[in-house]
Amino acid sequence: MRPRDLALALGLAAVWGFNFVVMQAGLRHYPPLTYAGLRFAVAAFPAVLLIGGPRVPWRWVLATGASLGVAQYGLLLLGMRAGMPAGLTSLVIQVQAVFTALFATALLGERLGVRRVTGMTVAFGGLAVIAVGVVAKSGAIPIGAFLLCVGAAAAWGLGNVATRKAAPPDSLRFMVWVSAVSAVPLLGLALAVEGTSSLTAFTSEGVGAVLYTGLLSTLAGFAVWGRLLARYNASIVAPYALLVPVTGLASAALVTGEPISPSTLAAGGLILAGLLHANSRPRTAPAAPESDYLRTLAVQARARRTARCPDAVLVPPLREHTDNPAR
8 A cells, every 4th residue: 555545554453543532522412313313414415416416226325324324323423422531432332243244144145154143143243242341330331332332233233235236436526415314314313303403502622523523534535535445446545444443542541540450452453353354354275286297287187188280280081971862
């Protein structure tokens, strides 16, 4: 990867990791559904008026918006509002890769190899370590908040499958339209459940959080991600996404003072190791020397036959008919 693109990949991981701290700050000023709706509204407008259509069937835009936008961010922000810390959330949400593989197998007919199953098992082991820690703390982190974040990871996995079916030629244009179809139901739910007073709360920190998540994390982030995927193979770009929980945990510890316990480090190591193993490609075994040797002998034998009788290779010999009445 070129130095400039490497800097973009590392910067994007930092932006997306710090995004969890920003969302935690935004939730101090806006209820979860209102904040999610404002985030996607800022990401969609006015860009949706300038870029043209999504260039994919509308059913996939709506499906991705319902799963990736409404369900994922609705559950994620509800979980954070219920008490899930920002750093731990950035780690738990990475289990979306496991849900993506499971949904792709069930809905797209993709096959799971031994390597992927092993990696998914290790990653779920890390999630189990976090769940045991949440239960052991008995109230410090509500189990309901943890389950909401796991549900958000599952919704993200379903959204990834919808995105794969859509196969958008322009990821930024697709994300703008997904944001547009996500903002409408989220703001409608916010008005019905949270009331209108939340939309009139304007503070510098709250507005800054909405702008960060909408413009920097969503629009600029996916523009950079799409540029990297256009220049390099997905196997080269995808591992940089695993830096997001690292930057998320670090930024939460530095900004909010969120502690990083040994169990969190162990769980993070299991999740990241499992995802790396599941997404890695097995090494192809080199061809056996005996097969190469036999193949070489066969080619040489054919070459010798061609040299002795070139026409025999191209034209089959005529059979002699003994029962010909003309003879």
